[in-house]
Amino acid sequence: MAAALTRRQIVETADRLFYENGFGATAFADIAASIGISRGNFYYHFRTKDEILDAVIGLRLQKTEALLADWEKQAETPRDRIRRFVHILVANRAKIMLYGCPVGTLCSELAKLDHLALGRAGELFALFRSWLSRQFDALGRSADADALAMHLLMRSQGVATLAAALRDEGFIEREVQAMNLWLDAQCPAIPPPTI
Amino acid sequence: MAAALTRRQIVETADRLFYENGFGATAFADIAASIGISRGNFYYHFRTKDEILDAVIGLRLQKTEALLADWEKQAETPRDRIRRFVHILVANRAKIMLYGCPVGTLCSELAKLDHLALGRAGELFALFRSWLSRQFDALGRSADADALAMHLLMRSQGVATLAAALRDEGFIEREVQAMNLWLDAQCPAIPPPTI
DNA sequence: GTCTATAGCCTGATAGAC
DNA sequence: GTCTATCAGGCTATAGAC
Numbered sequence: 001m002a003a004a005l006t007r008r009q010i011v012e013t014a015d016r017l018f019y020e021n022g023f024g025a026t027a028f029a030d031i032a033a034s035i036g037i038s039r040g041n042f043y044y045h046f047r048t049k050d051e052i053l054d055a056v057i058g059l060r061l062q063k064t065e066a067l068l069a070d071w072e073k074q075a076e077t078p079r080d081r082i083r084r085f086v087h088i089l090v091a092n093r094a095k096i097m098l099y100g101c102p103v104g105t106l107c108s109e110l111a112k113l114d115h116l117a118l119g120r121a122g123e124l125f126a127l128f129r130s131w132l133s134r135q136f137d138a139l140g141r142s143a144d145a146d147a148l149a150m151h152l153l154m155r156s157q158g159v160a161t162l163a164a165a166l167r168d169e170g171f172i173e174r175e176v177q178a179m180n181l182w183l184d185a186q187c188p189a190i191p192p193p194t195i
Numbered sequence: 196m197a198a199a200l201t202r203r204q205i206v207e208t209a210d211r212l213f214y215e216n217g218f219g220a221t222a223f224a225d226i227a228a229s230i231g232i233s234r235g236n237f238y239y240h241f242r243t244k245d246e247i248l249d250a251v252i253g254l255r256l257q258k259t260e261a262l263l264a265d266w267e268k269q270a271e272t273p274r275d276r277i278r279r280f281v282h283i284l285v286a287n288r289a290k291i292m293l294y295g296c297p298v299g300t301l302c303s304e305l306a307k308l309d310h311l312a313l314g315r316a317g318e319l320f321a322l323f324r325s326w327l328s329r330q331f332d333a334l335g336r337s338a339d340a341d342a343l344a345m346h347l348l349m350r351s352q353g354v355a356t357l358a359a360a361l362r363d364e365g366f367i368e369r370e371v372q373a374m375n376l377w378l379d380a381q382c383p384a385i386p387p388p389t390i
Numbered sequence: 391g392t393c394t395a396t397a398g399c400c401t402g403a404t405a406g407a408c
Numbered sequence: 409g410t411c412t413a414t415c416a417g418g419c420t421a422t423a424g425a426c
Contacts, residue, residue, distance in 0.1 A: 107360035158353025165302035
């Protein structure tokens with residue numbers, strides 16, 4: 001039963017280190033040292049580094065699904081739900097300024113490595129994309145819901161990349177405000193209640 | 196005199212390989228093999244890998260300055276100049292879909308490595324930023340010229356990151372069109388000529 | 391200036407004791 | 409399940425022949 005715990009520790013620590021230092025720059029020794037296990041123990045749980053990457057992406061997919069389901073439950077209107085998405089830039093700004101977006105930077109690295117896992121990592125974007133698309137659809141923008149979802153994803157990626165490159169915190173807040181204004185402009189005026 | 200040639204070959208090849216495969220994933224052996232020189236010869240021109248990175252950033256800064264000066268000369272109006280900037284996404288879309296933006300991906304990697312050269316790499320963004328800012332200023336938007344410049348930089352970064360992650364070419368074209376529409380909306384209406 | 395040879399370290403991965 | 413010991417191979421960097 002201790003196996004399940006150790007395995008989970010490995011995946012969660014790898015998740016953090018892949019984000020903070022990059023996949024290629026993270027060695028088994030780093031993960032092992034951070035948990036307090038030996039490098040040898042590693043291979044009882046995973047046979048290769050790529051298997052760990054796969055487990056990390058799986059964990060992120062799982063966490064993302066839970067996050068989106070939570071937003072769906074917590075927020076009442078599609079507009080408020082989309083605002084939750086925009087707000088992660090503010091909530092995570094400290095880490096974003098240091099390491100960028102966990103999804104975007106992983107995909108960028110895997111693209112350069114021509115790594116097979118790029119497809120699976122892209123599913124993380126696909127989750128946000130289809131969720132946002134459904135919100136825009138519910139907002140009455142069914143014709144261009146997917147384009148609006150991609151546009152918002154694009155802006156969040158641009159903000160994260162530039163904020164990390166220039167280490168500029170104020171920039172995040174200004175662009176988040178612009179994103180919220182843009183979002184309001186996409187919402188059709190709500191008809192006044194008929195009394 | 197052959198030294199200058201070899202040195203230039205090293206920097207230009209490193210520039211390409213850092214872009215295509217990443218800084219960390221590019222070994223001296225890769226650069227040497229691509230040029231056709233020995234690994235040992237390397238250290239006659241550069242003492243460390245970081246020195247090569249510095250030279251690569253220097254080359255990119257130089258090329259960027261030349262590019263911006265060329266746009267300044269080729270295009271007549273500020274609006275046309277800014278459109279030149281937007282157009283690089285289309286002109287380089289094949290490579291962008293494979294490797295993302297050369298500036299953004301390098302900065303992302305250096306940020307994770309906590310590399311000292313991040314500051315110098317950020318100067319590449321600063322060049323585009325101040326150039327774009329001057330164009331918006333000339334467009335009559337002196338009050339928010341810098342914010343508009345950052346906004347456009349942000350969008351180009353978002354487009355490059357997402358296009359590379361999802362390997363989606365149509366997305367680049369749609370967003371470039373949206374960027375051009377946005378740009379037109381920022382231009383104050385040109386008063387009709389007084390006859 | 392460019393080469394070959396090699397040092398010294400770190401990497402992912404394996405074998406086998408406990 | 410976890411450990412120690414170890415392997416083969418890759419890396420940056422150096423030394424010295426030509």
